[in-house]
Amino acid sequence: MERPLLVYTTFPDAGTALDIGEALVRDRLVACVNVLPGMRSVYAWKGAVERGEEVVAILKSREGLKQDLAAALKARHPYETPILLYLPVADADPGTAAWIMSETQAPPTG
Template sequence: MERPLLVYTTFPDAPTALEIGEALVRARLAACVNVIPGMQSVYAWKGAVERGTEVVAILKTREGLADALAAELKQRHPYETPIILHLPVSGADPDTAAWIATETGLG
């Protein structure tokens, strides 16, 4: 079975994250998107240190969809350079892995 993959990204607000997350789930590029509001960020951007409020989104997918998911996320994302980090999963409950595979078109 193909290994699960977590994708970490951030959005400017929860409505944007939920809208894009739903589109990715409907497209079967992700089985689930967790949106965690209320994050405070400090980051370097174009030579300046910035602060902002963001939301975290963790997308549950599988390794074979990494490139397609990243491309769709970039296309829909409001940021000029969205953060897209692939977090490999070293192990998963078999039922969880099967659910992710099924919901992303392998089942």
């Protein structure tokens, strides 16, 4: 059976994360998006050290949708280079895995 996939990303604010998350849920690329506000970041960007406030988003999807989800997320994301970390799920509660599969579209074949 296909495995669930978690995707870690960040957004500039909760509104943007929720709007993009809702679009991805409606497109059945993800079953759920958890938005965690209040994150402070220190990061290197184009040779400088920056600080900023962001929100974390954790997307629940399936491995077979990784490429389609990445393309849809990049097309909607406001960052020039959005962070996309794919976290494969080694194991999941069967009910949780079944829910994710039922709420996301089957990946294209061929």
